[in-house]
Amino acid sequence: MDESDNRTFWEYLAYVSEHQSPLDFVLVWDHIDRFLWGTLLTLEITVIALILGGILSVPMAIARAYQHRWLNFPIWCFTYFFRGTPLLVQTYLVYYGLAQFDAVRESFLWDPILSSAWWCALIVFTLNTAGYTTEFLRGSIATTPSGEIEAARACGMSAWTTIRRIVLPSAFRRALPAYSNEVIFMLHSSVVLSTITLQDLLGAGRWLNGRYYLAYEGFVTAMLFYMVLVFIISRGFKFWEKHWLGHLRQREIEDEPVTLKAG
Amino acid sequence: MESLWAYRNLLFEGTVVTVQLAVGSLLLSVLLGLIGATAKLSPNRLFQKSADAYTTLIRGVPDLVLMMLLFYGGQQILNDLGELTGLWDYLEINQFTAGVFSIGFVFGAYMTETFRGAILAIPRGQIEAGIACGMTPMKVFTRITWPQMVRYALPSFTNNWLVLVKATALVSVIGLHDLVWNASTAGRSVREPFTFMLAVLIIYLMITAISDVGLRWLDRKYSVGIRKV
Numbered sequence: 001m002d003e004s005d006n007r008t009f010w011e012y013l014a015y016v017s018e019h020q021s022p023l024d025f026v027l028v029w030d031h032i033d034r035f036l037w038g039t040l041l042t043l044e045i046t047v048i049a050l051i052l053g054g055i056l057s058v059p060m061a062i063a064r065a066y067q068h069r070w071l072n073f074p075i076w077c078f079t080y081f082f083r084g085t086p087l088l089v090q091t092y093l094v095y096y097g098l099a100q101f102d103a104v105r106e107s108f109l110w111d112p113i114l115s116s117a118w119w120c121a122l123i124v125f126t127l128n129t130a131g132y133t134t135e136f137l138r139g140s141i142a143t144t145p146s147g148e149i150e151a152a153r154a155c156g157m158s159a160w161t162t163i164r165r166i167v168l169p170s171a172f173r174r175a176l177p178a179y180s181n182e183v184i185f186m187l188h189s190s191v192v193l194s195t196i197t198l199q200d201l202l203g204a205g206r207w208l209n210g211r212y213y214l215a216y217e218g219f220v221t222a223m224l225f226y227m228v229l230v231f232i233i234s235r236g237f238k239f240w241e242k243h244w245l246g247h248l249r250q251r252e253i254e255d256e257p258v259t260l261k262a263g
Numbered sequence: 264m265e266s267l268w269a270y271r272n273l274l275f276e277g278t279v280v281t282v283q284l285a286v287g288s289l290l291l292s293v294l295l296g297l298i299g300a301t302a303k304l305s306p307n308r309l310f311q312k313s314a315d316a317y318t319t320l321i322r323g324v325p326d327l328v329l330m331m332l333l334f335y336g337g338q339q340i341l342n343d344l345g346e347l348t349g350l351w352d353y354l355e356i357n358q359f360t361a362g363v364f365s366i367g368f369v370f371g372a373y374m375t376e377t378f379r380g381a382i383l384a385i386p387r388g389q390i391e392a393g394i395a396c397g398m399t400p401m402k403v404f405t406r407i408t409w410p411q412m413v414r415y416a417l418p419s420f421t422n423n424w425l426v427l428v429k430a431t432a433l434v435s436v437i438g439l440h441d442l443v444w445n446a447s448t449a450g451r452s453v454r455e456p457f458t459f460m461l462a463v464l465i466i467y468l469m470i471t472a473i474s475d476v477g478l479r480w481l482d483r484k485y486s487v488g489i490r491k492v
Contacts, residue, residue, distance in 0.1 A: 086432035097457030188325040227323035
Protein backbone atom coordinates (compact mmCIF):
# COMPACT_ATOMS: atom_id res chain seq x y z
CA MET A 1 0.00 0.00 0.00
CA ASP A 2 1.16 3.47 -0.80
CA GLU A 3 2.47 5.30 2.19
CA SER A 4 0.65 8.50 1.22
CA ASP A 5 -2.73 6.86 1.84
CA ASN A 6 -2.10 6.74 5.58
CA ARG A 7 -1.88 10.46 5.93
CA THR A 8 -4.71 12.49 7.27
CA PHE A 9 -6.17 15.16 5.06
CA TRP A 10 -4.47 17.89 7.06
CA GLU A 11 -1.05 16.30 6.69
CA TYR A 12 -1.66 15.93 2.99
CA LEU A 13 -2.63 19.57 2.72
CA ALA A 14 0.46 20.66 4.63
CA TYR A 15 2.59 18.53 2.32
CA VAL A 16 1.05 20.00 -0.81
CA SER A 17 1.35 23.49 0.60
CA GLU A 18 5.00 23.11 1.49
CA HIS A 19 6.27 21.20 -1.51
CA GLN A 20 3.98 21.69 -4.46
CA SER A 21 2.02 24.90 -4.10
CA PRO A 22 3.85 28.05 -5.19
CA LEU A 23 2.77 29.70 -1.93
CA ASP A 24 2.90 27.93 1.41
CA PHE A 25 -0.64 28.79 2.45
CA VAL A 26 -0.74 26.47 5.47
CA LEU A 27 2.24 28.30 6.95
CA VAL A 28 0.45 31.62 6.44
CA TRP A 29 -2.66 30.18 8.04
CA ASP A 30 -0.62 29.06 11.06
CA HIS A 31 0.51 32.63 11.61
CA ILE A 32 -2.67 34.39 10.60
CA ASP A 33 -2.97 35.90 14.10
CA ARG A 34 0.14 38.00 13.42
CA PHE A 35 -1.54 39.43 10.36
CA LEU A 36 -4.73 40.15 12.26
CA TRP A 37 -2.80 41.98 15.00
CA GLY A 38 -0.92 43.83 12.28
CA THR A 39 -4.20 44.86 10.65
CA LEU A 40 -5.41 46.09 14.01
CA LEU A 41 -2.32 48.27 14.54
CA THR A 42 -2.48 49.63 10.99
CA LEU A 43 -6.14 50.51 11.36
CA GLU A 44 -5.70 51.85 14.89
CA ILE A 45 -3.08 54.44 13.98
CA THR A 46 -4.65 55.29 10.61
CA VAL A 47 -8.11 55.83 12.08
CA ILE A 48 -7.01 57.83 15.13
CA ALA A 49 -4.74 60.00 12.98
CA LEU A 50 -7.54 60.59 10.48
CA ILE A 51 -9.97 61.62 13.21
CA LEU A 52 -7.53 63.93 15.01
CA GLY A 53 -6.16 65.33 11.74
CA GLY A 54 -9.69 65.91 10.48
CA ILE A 55 -10.61 67.85 13.61
CA LEU A 56 -7.43 69.94 13.34
CA SER A 57 -7.96 70.68 9.68
CA VAL A 58 -11.40 72.30 9.97
CA PRO A 59 -10.35 75.54 11.72
CA MET A 60 -7.19 75.72 9.61
CA ALA A 61 -9.18 75.32 6.39
CA ILE A 62 -11.60 78.05 7.48
CA ALA A 63 -8.73 80.40 8.28
CA ARG A 64 -7.14 79.67 4.89
CA ALA A 65 -10.35 80.02 2.91
CA TYR A 66 -11.25 83.33 4.56
CA GLN A 67 -7.60 84.45 4.24
CA HIS A 68 -7.21 85.39 7.86
CA ARG A 69 -4.63 88.12 8.15
CA TRP A 70 -2.33 86.46 10.72
CA LEU A 71 -3.12 82.79 10.30
CA ASN A 72 -3.18 82.36 6.53
CA PHE A 73 0.56 82.42 5.92
CA PRO A 74 1.67 80.21 8.86
CA ILE A 75 -0.95 77.62 7.94
CA TRP A 76 0.15 77.75 4.31
CA CYS A 77 3.72 77.07 5.47
CA PHE A 78 2.50 74.16 7.58
CA THR A 79 0.59 72.53 4.75
CA TYR A 80 3.36 73.22 2.23
CA PHE A 81 5.89 71.52 4.47
CA PHE A 82 3.78 68.45 5.19
CA ARG A 83 2.51 68.06 1.64
CA GLY A 84 5.87 68.69 0.00
CA THR A 85 7.99 66.15 1.87
CA PRO A 86 7.85 62.36 2.24
CA LEU A 87 6.00 60.98 5.25
CA LEU A 88 8.85 58.52 5.81
CA VAL A 89 11.34 61.35 6.38
CA GLN A 90 8.90 63.27 8.59
CA THR A 91 8.53 60.16 10.73
CA TYR A 92 12.31 59.64 10.89
CA LEU A 93 12.71 63.30 11.88
CA VAL A 94 10.49 62.88 14.91
CA TYR A 95 11.27 59.30 15.94
CA TYR A 96 15.04 59.21 15.39
CA GLY A 97 15.72 62.94 15.21
CA LEU A 98 14.27 64.34 18.44
CA ALA A 99 16.63 62.27 20.59
CA GLN A 100 19.40 64.55 19.37
CA PHE A 101 18.29 67.27 21.79
CA ASP A 102 19.04 66.84 25.49
CA ALA A 103 16.20 69.19 26.34
CA VAL A 104 13.71 66.82 24.67
CA ARG A 105 15.20 63.72 26.27
CA GLU A 106 15.01 65.26 29.72
CA SER A 107 11.55 66.75 29.35
CA PHE A 108 8.47 65.17 30.90
CA LEU A 109 7.19 64.31 27.41
CA TRP A 110 10.08 61.98 26.64
CA ASP A 111 9.29 58.91 28.66
CA PRO A 112 5.68 58.20 27.91
CA ILE A 113 5.36 59.83 24.47
CA LEU A 114 8.30 60.97 22.41
CA SER A 115 10.42 57.87 22.98
CA SER A 116 7.64 55.57 21.82
CA ALA A 117 7.32 54.68 18.15
CA TRP A 118 3.52 54.42 18.46
CA TRP A 119 3.11 57.98 19.71
CA CYS A 120 5.64 59.45 17.29
CA ALA A 121 3.88 57.78 14.36
CA LEU A 122 0.52 58.99 15.58
CA ILE A 123 1.73 62.60 15.92
CA VAL A 124 3.37 62.68 12.50
CA PHE A 125 0.46 60.93 10.76
CA THR A 126 -2.02 63.33 12.37
CA LEU A 127 -0.11 66.42 11.27
CA ASN A 128 0.43 64.95 7.81
CA THR A 129 -3.21 64.16 7.15
CA ALA A 130 -4.19 67.52 8.67
CA GLY A 131 -1.98 69.21 6.06
CA TYR A 132 -3.59 67.43 3.13
CA THR A 133 -7.14 67.71 4.47
CA THR A 134 -6.76 71.44 5.16
CA GLU A 135 -5.89 72.15 1.55
CA PHE A 136 -8.73 70.32 -0.14
CA LEU A 137 -11.21 71.45 2.49
CA ARG A 138 -10.06 75.01 1.83
CA GLY A 139 -10.77 74.41 -1.84
CA SER A 140 -14.26 73.14 -1.22
CA ILE A 141 -15.04 75.98 1.23
CA ALA A 142 -13.83 78.51 -1.34
CA THR A 143 -16.13 77.06 -4.00
CA THR A 144 -19.30 77.53 -1.96
CA PRO A 145 -21.87 79.10 -4.33
CA SER A 146 -21.98 82.79 -3.43
CA GLY A 147 -25.79 82.77 -3.65
CA GLU A 148 -25.95 80.47 -0.63
CA ILE A 149 -23.86 82.87 1.45
CA GLU A 150 -25.89 85.88 0.27
CA ALA A 151 -29.08 84.07 1.19
CA ALA A 152 -27.70 83.37 4.67
CA ARG A 153 -26.79 87.06 5.07
CA ALA A 154 -30.25 88.06 3.89
CA CYS A 155 -31.75 85.79 6.55
CA GLY A 156 -29.75 87.72 9.13
CA MET A 157 -27.22 85.03 10.03
CA SER A 158 -23.96 86.17 11.61
CA ALA A 159 -20.66 85.20 10.01
CA TRP A 160 -20.18 82.28 12.40
CA THR A 161 -23.71 81.00 11.99
CA THR A 162 -23.25 81.13 8.21
CA ILE A 163 -20.08 79.05 8.47
CA ARG A 164 -21.67 76.58 10.83
CA ARG A 165 -24.99 76.14 9.10
CA ILE A 166 -24.37 76.88 5.43
CA VAL A 167 -20.71 76.77 4.43
CA LEU A 168 -19.39 73.77 6.34
CA PRO A 169 -22.19 71.28 5.65
CA SER A 170 -22.03 71.84 1.93
CA ALA A 171 -18.22 72.04 1.89
CA PHE A 172 -17.96 68.70 3.71
CA ARG A 173 -20.19 67.10 1.13
CA ARG A 174 -18.21 68.43 -1.77
CA ALA A 175 -14.95 67.34 -0.11
CA LEU A 176 -16.14 63.77 0.28
CA PRO A 177 -14.63 62.31 -2.93
CA ALA A 178 -11.27 63.93 -2.17
CA TYR A 179 -11.51 62.67 1.39
CA SER A 180 -12.03 59.08 0.28
CA ASN A 181 -8.76 59.40 -1.64
CA GLU A 182 -7.07 60.79 1.44
CA VAL A 183 -8.26 57.88 3.60
CA ILE A 184 -6.94 55.32 1.12
CA PHE A 185 -3.75 57.31 0.76
CA MET A 186 -3.24 57.31 4.55
CA LEU A 187 -3.79 53.55 4.66
CA HIS A 188 -1.14 53.17 1.96
CA SER A 189 1.23 55.50 3.80
CA SER A 190 0.83 53.60 7.05
CA VAL A 191 3.43 51.08 5.78
CA VAL A 192 5.91 53.59 7.19
CA LEU A 193 5.01 52.12 10.60
CA SER A 194 6.95 48.96 9.80
CA THR A 195 10.11 51.02 9.29
CA ILE A 196 10.09 52.35 12.85
CA THR A 197 9.93 48.96 14.56
CA LEU A 198 6.14 48.69 14.74
CA GLN A 199 4.46 45.41 13.76
CA ASP A 200 1.81 46.65 11.36
CA LEU A 201 0.37 44.63 8.49
CA LEU A 202 3.47 44.93 6.35
CA GLY A 203 5.56 44.36 9.49
CA ALA A 204 3.81 41.02 9.97
CA GLY A 205 4.62 40.08 6.37
CA ARG A 206 8.25 41.06 6.82
CA TRP A 207 8.40 39.09 10.04
CA LEU A 208 7.04 35.92 8.40
CA ASN A 209 9.43 36.19 5.46
CA GLY A 210 12.37 36.86 7.73
CA ARG A 211 11.58 34.06 10.13
CA TYR A 212 11.10 31.32 7.50
CA TYR A 213 13.41 32.76 4.87
CA LEU A 214 10.64 33.14 2.30
CA ALA A 215 10.38 35.38 -0.72
CA TYR A 216 6.67 35.92 -1.29
CA GLU A 217 4.28 34.51 1.31
CA GLY A 218 4.36 37.36 3.83
CA PHE A 219 4.17 40.12 1.26
CA VAL A 220 1.45 38.46 -0.79
CA THR A 221 -0.65 37.93 2.34
CA ALA A 222 -0.13 41.54 3.44
CA MET A 223 -1.03 42.66 -0.08
CA LEU A 224 -4.31 40.73 0.00
CA PHE A 225 -5.15 42.18 3.41
CA TYR A 226 -4.49 45.72 2.17
CA MET A 227 -6.64 45.11 -0.90
CA VAL A 228 -9.55 43.93 1.22
CA LEU A 229 -9.24 47.01 3.46
CA VAL A 230 -9.16 49.38 0.48
CA PHE A 231 -12.11 47.58 -1.06
CA ILE A 232 -14.16 48.00 2.13
CA ILE A 233 -13.18 51.67 2.46
CA SER A 234 -14.06 52.55 -1.12
CA ARG A 235 -17.35 50.68 -0.88
CA GLY A 236 -18.19 52.65 2.28
CA PHE A 237 -17.40 55.96 0.64
CA LYS A 238 -19.42 55.05 -2.46
CA PHE A 239 -22.38 54.47 -0.18
CA TRP A 240 -21.89 57.77 1.65
CA GLU A 241 -21.43 59.65 -1.59
CA LYS A 242 -24.70 58.26 -2.83
CA HIS A 243 -26.32 59.33 0.41
CA TRP A 244 -24.82 62.81 0.83
CA LEU A 245 -24.09 63.81 -2.74
CA GLY A 246 -27.22 62.45 -4.38
CA HIS A 247 -28.29 65.94 -5.41
CA LEU A 248 -25.05 66.52 -7.31
CA ARG A 249 -24.98 63.24 -9.19
CA GLN A 250 -25.13 63.44 -12.95
CA ARG A 251 -28.08 61.85 -14.60
CA GLU A 252 -27.07 58.68 -16.29
CA ILE A 253 -26.35 59.38 -19.91
CA GLU A 254 -25.26 56.84 -22.46
CA ASP A 255 -21.60 57.69 -22.82
CA GLU A 256 -19.71 55.62 -25.29
CA PRO A 257 -15.95 55.61 -24.79
CA VAL A 258 -13.93 57.24 -27.53
CA THR A 259 -12.05 54.66 -29.50
CA LEU A 260 -8.74 55.26 -31.12
CA LYS A 261 -9.33 52.75 -33.86
CA ALA A 262 -9.51 54.20 -37.34
CA GLY A 263 -12.43 53.43 -39.60
CA MET B 264 25.88 72.60 10.61
CA GLU B 265 29.59 71.74 10.21
CA SER B 266 28.68 68.10 10.11
CA LEU B 267 26.29 68.73 7.20
CA TRP B 268 29.10 70.48 5.36
CA ALA B 269 31.47 67.62 6.12
CA TYR B 270 29.04 65.14 4.59
CA ARG B 271 28.02 67.35 1.66
CA ASN B 272 29.36 64.92 -0.95
CA LEU B 273 27.36 62.04 0.50
CA LEU B 274 24.20 64.13 0.53
CA PHE B 275 24.85 65.30 -3.01
CA GLU B 276 25.40 61.75 -4.29
CA GLY B 277 22.19 60.68 -2.55
CA THR B 278 20.26 63.52 -4.16
CA VAL B 279 21.55 62.48 -7.58
CA VAL B 280 20.41 58.88 -6.98
CA THR B 281 16.99 60.10 -5.81
CA VAL B 282 16.54 62.31 -8.86
CA GLN B 283 17.67 59.54 -11.23
CA LEU B 284 15.25 57.15 -9.57
CA ALA B 285 12.39 59.63 -9.84
CA VAL B 286 13.06 60.45 -13.49
CA GLY B 287 13.52 56.79 -14.43
CA SER B 288 10.27 55.76 -12.78
CA LEU B 289 8.50 58.75 -14.32
CA LEU B 290 9.50 57.63 -17.83
CA LEU B 291 8.35 54.09 -17.15
CA SER B 292 5.09 55.32 -15.64
CA VAL B 293 4.33 57.57 -18.63
CA LEU B 294 4.93 54.64 -20.97
CA LEU B 295 2.69 52.34 -18.90
CA GLY B 296 0.12 55.12 -18.56
CA LEU B 297 -0.10 55.59 -22.32
CA ILE B 298 -0.45 51.84 -22.84
CA GLY B 299 -3.02 51.61 -20.04
CA ALA B 300 -5.09 54.54 -21.32
CA THR B 301 -5.07 53.13 -24.84
CA ALA B 302 -6.16 49.75 -23.48
CA LYS B 303 -8.94 51.31 -21.41
CA LEU B 304 -10.28 53.19 -24.42
CA SER B 305 -9.83 50.39 -26.92
CA PRO B 306 -12.89 48.51 -28.17
CA ASN B 307 -11.29 45.23 -27.14
CA ARG B 308 -12.91 43.99 -23.92
CA LEU B 309 -9.91 41.94 -22.89
CA PHE B 310 -7.67 45.02 -23.02
CA GLN B 311 -10.25 47.07 -21.09
CA LYS B 312 -10.59 44.45 -18.38
CA SER B 313 -6.85 43.97 -17.91
CA ALA B 314 -6.28 47.72 -17.67
CA ASP B 315 -9.09 47.92 -15.11
CA ALA B 316 -7.54 45.09 -13.12
CA TYR B 317 -4.19 46.89 -13.22
CA THR B 318 -5.53 50.19 -11.85
CA THR B 319 -7.67 48.43 -9.22
CA LEU B 320 -4.71 46.37 -8.02
CA ILE B 321 -2.50 49.44 -7.66
CA ARG B 322 -5.18 51.41 -5.83
CA GLY B 323 -5.47 48.51 -3.38
CA VAL B 324 -1.82 47.92 -2.52
CA PRO B 325 0.70 50.26 -0.86
CA ASP B 326 3.79 50.91 -2.99
CA LEU B 327 6.26 49.68 -0.38
CA VAL B 328 4.57 46.25 -0.36
CA LEU B 329 4.91 45.96 -4.13
CA MET B 330 8.48 47.16 -3.93
CA MET B 331 9.42 44.50 -1.40
CA LEU B 332 7.53 41.84 -3.31
CA LEU B 333 9.45 42.77 -6.44
CA PHE B 334 12.80 43.11 -4.73
CA TYR B 335 12.67 39.84 -2.77
CA GLY B 336 10.12 37.81 -4.71
CA GLY B 337 10.89 39.02 -8.23
CA GLN B 338 14.46 37.91 -7.82
CA GLN B 339 13.39 34.37 -7.03
CA ILE B 340 10.91 34.21 -9.93
CA LEU B 341 13.55 35.51 -12.31
CA ASN B 342 16.09 32.92 -11.21
CA ASP B 343 13.54 30.09 -11.22
CA LEU B 344 12.64 31.07 -14.76
CA GLY B 345 16.28 31.23 -15.75
CA GLU B 346 16.90 27.78 -14.31
CA LEU B 347 13.81 26.40 -16.03
CA THR B 348 14.57 27.78 -19.47
CA GLY B 349 18.34 27.82 -19.19
CA LEU B 350 18.43 31.19 -20.90
CA TRP B 351 20.29 33.11 -18.21
CA ASP B 352 22.42 32.41 -15.15
CA TYR B 353 21.93 33.74 -11.65
CA LEU B 354 20.64 37.31 -11.83
CA GLU B 355 20.41 39.84 -9.09
CA ILE B 356 17.85 42.63 -9.06
CA ASN B 357 19.53 45.61 -7.46
CA GLN B 358 17.66 48.11 -5.35
CA PHE B 359 17.67 50.77 -8.03
CA THR B 360 16.03 48.50 -10.61
CA ALA B 361 13.47 47.27 -8.10
CA GLY B 362 12.72 50.88 -7.19
CA VAL B 363 12.33 52.08 -10.77
CA PHE B 364 10.13 49.13 -11.71
CA SER B 365 7.88 49.21 -8.67
CA ILE B 366 7.44 53.00 -8.56
CA GLY B 367 7.03 53.10 -12.34
CA PHE B 368 4.49 50.29 -12.17
CA VAL B 369 2.52 51.97 -9.36
CA PHE B 370 2.45 55.41 -10.97
CA GLY B 371 1.72 53.90 -14.38
CA ALA B 372 -1.72 53.15 -12.98
CA TYR B 373 -2.25 56.76 -11.87
CA MET B 374 -0.94 57.98 -15.23
CA THR B 375 -3.41 55.64 -16.94
CA GLU B 376 -6.27 57.48 -15.25
CA THR B 377 -4.69 60.86 -16.01
CA PHE B 378 -4.26 60.12 -19.70
CA ARG B 379 -7.63 58.45 -20.02
CA GLY B 380 -9.34 61.53 -18.63
CA ALA B 381 -7.28 63.78 -20.90
CA ILE B 382 -8.10 61.78 -24.03
CA LEU B 383 -11.79 61.79 -23.12
CA ALA B 384 -11.64 65.59 -22.77
CA ILE B 385 -10.66 65.98 -26.42
CA PRO B 386 -13.80 66.59 -28.49
CA ARG B 387 -14.53 63.39 -30.32
CA GLY B 388 -15.32 65.21 -33.53
CA GLN B 389 -11.66 66.22 -33.88
CA ILE B 390 -10.50 62.63 -33.86
CA GLU B 391 -13.21 61.69 -36.32
CA ALA B 392 -12.24 64.65 -38.51
CA GLY B 393 -8.65 63.45 -38.48
CA ILE B 394 -9.73 59.99 -39.57
CA ALA B 395 -11.98 61.52 -42.22
CA CYS B 396 -9.00 63.42 -43.62
CA GLY B 397 -7.30 60.11 -44.13
CA MET B 398 -4.81 60.27 -41.26
CA THR B 399 -3.43 57.00 -39.97
CA PRO B 400 -4.13 56.26 -36.27
CA MET B 401 -0.49 57.13 -35.54
CA LYS B 402 -0.87 60.50 -37.24
CA VAL B 403 -4.12 61.19 -35.40
CA PHE B 404 -2.21 60.53 -32.20
CA THR B 405 0.82 62.72 -32.93
CA ARG B 406 -1.09 65.62 -34.54
CA ILE B 407 -4.41 65.77 -32.72
CA THR B 408 -4.56 63.68 -29.58
CA TRP B 409 -1.09 64.13 -28.08
CA PRO B 410 -0.69 67.96 -28.23
CA GLN B 411 -4.09 68.52 -26.62
CA MET B 412 -3.83 65.57 -24.29
CA VAL B 413 -0.67 67.03 -22.75
CA ARG B 414 -2.54 70.22 -21.92
CA TYR B 415 -5.51 68.46 -20.37
CA ALA B 416 -3.28 65.99 -18.54
CA LEU B 417 -0.81 68.50 -17.09
CA PRO B 418 -2.52 69.43 -13.80
CA SER B 419 -3.02 65.80 -12.85
CA PHE B 420 0.41 64.87 -14.23
CA THR B 421 1.99 67.54 -12.02
CA ASN B 422 0.24 66.10 -9.01
CA ASN B 423 1.39 62.56 -9.88
CA TRP B 424 4.96 63.73 -10.28
CA LEU B 425 4.98 65.44 -6.88
CA VAL B 426 3.61 62.30 -5.21
CA LEU B 427 6.13 60.18 -7.13
CA VAL B 428 9.07 62.25 -5.90
CA LYS B 429 7.96 61.66 -2.33
CA ALA B 430 7.46 57.95 -2.99
CA THR B 431 11.15 57.59 -3.91
CA ALA B 432 12.02 58.00 -0.23
CA LEU B 433 10.63 54.51 0.40
CA VAL B 434 13.34 52.84 -1.67
CA SER B 435 15.76 53.58 1.16
CA VAL B 436 13.87 50.93 3.14
CA ILE B 437 15.10 48.18 0.80
CA GLY B 438 18.59 49.63 1.09
CA LEU B 439 19.14 51.83 -1.95
CA HIS B 440 21.79 54.41 -1.10
CA ASP B 441 19.57 57.34 -1.93
CA LEU B 442 19.24 60.69 -0.20
CA VAL B 443 17.29 59.33 2.77
CA TRP B 444 19.56 56.33 3.32
CA ASN B 445 22.77 58.36 3.06
CA ALA B 446 21.46 61.08 5.33
CA SER B 447 20.18 58.73 8.02
CA THR B 448 23.46 56.79 8.02
CA ALA B 449 25.47 59.99 8.28
CA GLY B 450 23.10 61.41 10.87
CA ARG B 451 23.47 58.31 13.02
CA SER B 452 27.26 58.30 12.82
CA VAL B 453 27.63 61.90 13.97
CA ARG B 454 24.65 61.61 16.36
CA GLU B 455 22.76 64.44 14.72
CA PRO B 456 19.85 62.66 13.05
CA PHE B 457 17.55 65.67 13.38
CA THR B 458 19.88 68.00 11.51
CA PHE B 459 20.33 65.53 8.69
CA MET B 460 16.66 64.66 8.34
CA LEU B 461 15.81 68.36 8.28
CA ALA B 462 18.33 68.77 5.48
CA VAL B 463 16.64 65.92 3.59
CA LEU B 464 13.24 67.58 3.99
CA ILE B 465 14.62 70.86 2.68
CA ILE B 466 16.22 69.11 -0.32
CA TYR B 467 12.88 67.47 -1.12
CA LEU B 468 11.16 70.85 -0.91
CA MET B 469 13.79 72.23 -3.29
CA ILE B 470 13.21 69.43 -5.80
CA THR B 471 9.48 70.17 -5.60
CA ALA B 472 10.02 73.90 -6.10
CA ILE B 473 12.32 73.40 -9.08
CA SER B 474 9.94 70.98 -10.79
CA ASP B 475 7.14 73.47 -10.19
CA VAL B 476 8.99 76.03 -12.29
CA GLY B 477 9.61 73.49 -15.06
CA LEU B 478 6.01 72.31 -15.14
CA ARG B 479 4.72 75.89 -15.29
CA TRP B 480 6.90 76.43 -18.33
CA LEU B 481 5.42 73.29 -19.94
CA ASP B 482 1.94 74.51 -19.10
CA ARG B 483 2.59 77.83 -20.83
CA LYS B 484 4.07 76.09 -23.85
CA TYR B 485 1.14 73.76 -24.34
CA SER B 486 -1.52 76.39 -23.60
CA VAL B 487 -0.40 78.75 -26.36
CA GLY B 488 -3.50 80.12 -28.03
CA ILE B 489 -5.84 79.03 -25.25
CA ARG B 490 -7.86 81.72 -23.56
CA LYS B 491 -7.62 81.67 -19.78
CA VAL B 492 -10.86 81.91 -17.88
